[in-house]
Amino acid sequence: MADVVFDKVNKVYDNGFHAVQDLDLDIKDGEFLVLVGPSGCGKSTALRMVAGLEDVTSGEMKIGGRTVNEVSSKDRDIAMVFQSYALYPHMTVAENIGYGLRIRKMPKDEIDRRVREAAAKLDLTEYLDRRPKQLSGGQRQRVAMGRAIVRSPQVFLMDEPLSNLDAKLRGQMRSEIAQIQHDLGVTTIYVTHDQVEAMTMGDRIALMKRGVLQQVAEPQEMYENPANIFVAGFIGSPPMNMALCRLDREGDSLVVELGSQRLRLAPGVLGEQPGLERYIGRDIVIGIRSEDMEDAALTKDAEHAITADVALVEALGSQIMVHFSLDARAPKDEDSQLLAAEQGDKETAALHSDEVRWVAAFEPRSRVRVGQQITVTVDTERMHFFDPETSAAIRD
Amino acid sequence: MSSGMPTPATGAAGAADGRALGDGPGLLDTPKQPVQLGSAQGSWFSQVGWRHIVALLAVAFSLFPIIFVISAAFNPQGTLSSTTLIPTGASTENFTGLLERTAFKHWFINSVVIAAVAGALSMFLSALAAYAFSRYRFKGRRPGLMFLLLVQMFPQFLAMVTIYIMFTRITELYPSLGFNTWWGLIILYMGGALGVNTWLMKGFFDTIPKDLDESAKVDGATHTQVFFGIILPLVTPILAVVGLLSFIGTINEFLIANIFLTEGNSKTLAVGLFGLVAGERNNNFGIFAAGTLLTAIPTVALFFALQKYIVGGLTAGAVKG
Numbered sequence: 001m002a003d004v005v006f007d008k009v010n011k012v013y014d015n016g017f018h019a020v021q022d023l024d025l026d027i028k029d030g031e032f033l034v035l036v037g038p039s040g041c042g043k044s045t046a047l048r049m050v051a052g053l054e055d056v057t058s059g060e061m062k063i064g065g066r067t068v069n070e071v072s073s074k075d076r077d078i079a080m081v082f083q084s085y086a087l088y089p090h091m092t093v094a095e096n097i098g099y100g101l102r103i104r105k106m107p108k109d110e111i112d113r114r115v116r117e118a119a120a121k122l123d124l125t126e127y128l129d130r131r132p133k134q135l136s137g138g139q140r141q142r143v144a145m146g147r148a149i150v151r152s153p154q155v156f157l158m159d160e161p162l163s164n165l166d167a168k169l170r171g172q173m174r175s176e177i178a179q180i181q182h183d184l185g186v187t188t189i190y191v192t193h194d195q196v197e198a199m200t201m202g203d204r205i206a207l208m209k210r211g212v213l214q215q216v217a218e219p220q221e222m223y224e225n226p227a228n229i230f231v232a233g234f235i236g237s238p239p240m241n242m243a244l245c246r247l248d249r250e251g252d253s254l255v256v257e258l259g260s261q262r263l264r265l266a267p268g269v270l271g272e273q274p275g276l277e278r279y280i281g282r283d284i285v286i287g288i289r290s291e292d293m294e295d296a297a298l299t300k301d302a303e304h305a306i307t308a309d310v311a312l313v314e315a316l317g318s319q320i321m322v323h324f325s326l327d328a329r330a331p332k333d334e335d336s337q338l339l340a341a342e343q344g345d346k347e348t349a350a351l352h353s354d355e356v357r358w359v360a361a362f363e364p365r366s367r368v369r370v371g372q373q374i375t376v377t378v379d380t381e382r383m384h385f386f387d388p389e390t391s392a393a394i395r396d
Numbered sequence: 397m398s399s400g401m402p403t404p405a406t407g408a409a410g411a412a413d414g415r416a417l418g419d420g421p422g423l424l425d426t427p428k429q430p431v432q433l434g435s436a437q438g439s440w441f442s443q444v445g446w447r448h449i450v451a452l453l454a455v456a457f458s459l460f461p462i463i464f465v466i467s468a469a470f471n472p473q474g475t476l477s478s479t480t481l482i483p484t485g486a487s488t489e490n491f492t493g494l495l496e497r498t499a500f501k502h503w504f505i506n507s508v509v510i511a512a513v514a515g516a517l518s519m520f521l522s523a524l525a526a527y528a529f530s531r532y533r534f535k536g537r538r539p540g541l542m543f544l545l546l547v548q549m550f551p552q553f554l555a556m557v558t559i560y561i562m563f564t565r566i567t568e569l570y571p572s573l574g575f576n577t578w579w580g581l582i583i584l585y586m587g588g589a590l591g592v593n594t595w596l597m598k599g600f601f602d603t604i605p606k607d608l609d610e611s612a613k614v615d616g617a618t619h620t621q622v623f624f625g626i627i628l629p630l631v632t633p634i635l636a637v638v639g640l641l642s643f644i645g646t647i648n649e650f651l652i653a654n655i656f657l658t659e660g661n662s663k664t665l666a667v668g669l670f671g672l673v674a675g676e677r678n679n680n681f682g683i684f685a686a687g688t689l690l691t692a693i694p695t696v697a698l699f700f701a702l703q704k705y706i707v708g709g710l711t712a713g714a715v716k717g
């Protein structure tokens with residue numbers, strides 16, 4: 001077991017593409033770190049540099065305190081699970097799992113014992129004599145896991161190991177992998193583009209965008225205090241609702257101009273975030289999570305509220321997701337545009353700049369109908385504020 | 397073409413309607429409707445039937461020389477002029493003559509050893525080269541590949557004069573690698589086929605996912621271990637194909653061998669057998685035919701031995717669900 005440190009690590013590919021830029025990341029011994037970000041942001045590149053499958057262009061890569069820039073993969077004592085599983089087709093399950101041990105010339109009976117132990121842990125015992133092509137996708141995934149855990153390496157590296165499984169299996173393997181990692185206590189770097197996996201599996205999340213690390217934090221911390229618009233929009237489902245508004249002072253409280261409406265913020269907001277003072281009379285990006293909005297008919301609070309026409313209602317049982325449009329402006333910064341492209345066919349992409357689509361999570365007692373005009377209470381104390389140019393969160 | 401199978405059984409002499417009767421399903425599909433039967437039969441011939449005729453002609457065309465050689469090999473008179481397609485008698489006189497009056501046993505052993513060693517070595521060397529070309533990115537990779545291809549475009553005998561002069565010298569200095577030796581010829585053959593084989597193999601190597609190499613490396617394997625333990629077992633189909641092709645190419649090679657091997661006992665089958673009919677085509681023809689029949693044995697045997705490896709799809713299931 002060991003810690004893994006990226007120290008100003010850069011990767012420039014032969015074609016000149018700068019895939020990872022000045023990555024500083026300190027992964028503690030035994031930690032489960034999830035590296036998340038949209039496809040093409042350099043997650044795999046970063047992981048492959050830890051594995052020694054890509055050269056580090058500049059900076060220092062350390063495993064267990066040892067600089068490994070010039071150390072070959074086989075001498076790094078790591079195990080990797082590939083997205084494709086990369087099982088050896090000509091070997092049985094047992095031979096696949098035991099391959100790393102055989103290469104290291106471990107005695108036969110010791111290999112056999114370890115393989116059986118790993119197989120038992122992954123419910124693979126009855127398949128030990130099969131070839132990979134005689135297994136289902138989920139079983140292949142387990143064999144790939146088995147090959148990693150049997151070696152008791154210093155670090156586990158996993159590159160989107162669940163993305164080839166169907167949704168149900170994925171949910172099941174998610175908790176299983178987290179459990180195994182917890183039991184073994186091996187430092188793990190887990191790459192995924194799925195924010196659900198990031199939220200549910202990791203001790204900490206590192207979020208990347210276009211080769212640049214955006215934020216490193218525990219899942220709940222990242223959800224509650226995103227460092228910028230990109231993190232705010234990427235983490236959480238449905239994504240955080242956002243709009244570009246003008247911030248004004250009215251008496252001793254703040255007001256945002258949300259299109260044709262004015263939303264009064266709770267008096268404590270300015271005290272909590274004195275940085276907002278600088279934005280008074282200027283544009284600002286506000287963000288609010290779905291669960292921080294509620295049907296005003298239930299809260300009886302019309303003071304901090306907006307009105308809208310319901311466009312769509314999705315009953316989830318424990319919640320009712322209510323979609324509505326506001327005539328406010330959509331944020332135009334780079335992060336917001338990237339998010340819109342990322343969420344693709346979802347409503348964000350269809351945005352006109354003078355209309356935003358929001359989603360609120362109401363309590364199931366709410367009786368809203370499509371087409372109805374509703375009043376939505378906004379918990380303005382839980383509202384997020386971002387700079388419209390730099391997209392950075394406005395705190396303190 | 398499965399419907400073509402019963403056709404020869406009904407007799408090659410059978411005309412188009414004979415084949416139509418053999419084509420059971422066509423009749424059963426349209427029973428009780430004689431009007432349609434006529435038209436169905438006409439369209440059957442224009443759609444399927446003519447193919448059978450073409451196929452039969454092609455089969456006859458390719459079988460004719462084989463039957464003729466078999467007939468000649470067992471022809472008791474043993475001359476070309478007395479050989480007919482349908483044998484008039486049968487004896488093994490040509491075979492005993494071949495084994496007793498010529499150095500056939502030496503030729504046979506020479507040929508098999510040279511072809512086997514040259515085939516195996518060239519298979520191994522081109523596998524090494526193909527691995528490098530497929531997996532590594534190095535300076536001169538593309539030019540190297542292009543050069544291999546380009547060199548293949550010149551016929552080998554263009555280099556004959558050079559090779560002859562080189563080997564005259566080598567024979568003086570190292571007689572064991574020179575003219576009339578196994579090794580001299582093996583070295584020549586190995587180089588000759590390397591380019592094509594490397595290209596063939598590289599194409600196949602490229603289909604093995606790179607993830608497998610990388611996974612093995614992370615598991616602790618060296619390049620050598622990856623090559624022998626992971627890659628080679630997965631490319632057996634192309635190894636078998638290349639091995640077989642080199643073997644056939646080598647055992648049939650005549651031009652170079654004819655210049656290289658001049659002493660009676662050092663000759664290969666191609667050279668030795670040619671010598672039998674070079675002077676007097678007519679008289680030794682029976683023996684010659686017997687020799688060619690025996691020559692086919694190692695090739696056919698190797699083909700059957702390798703057949704089970706020449707199946708692709710071994711890599712299926714390597715990646716993804």
Ligand SMILES: Nc1ncnc2c1ncn2[C@@H]1O[C@H](COP(=O)(O)OP(=O)(O)O)[C@@H](O)[C@H]1O
Nearest residue numbers: 013015017019038039040041042043044045046
């Ligand atoms: N060998 C390579 N040469 C050039 N560019 C590459 C290479 N591999 C990946 N890239 C580029 O680097 C970027 C990051 O790739 P990758 O790390 O695989 O992204 P992710 O795993 O986050 O989806 C992508 O834009 C990709 O096109």
Ligand SMILES: [Mg+2]
Nearest residue numbers: 043044045159
């Ligand atoms: Mg990737």
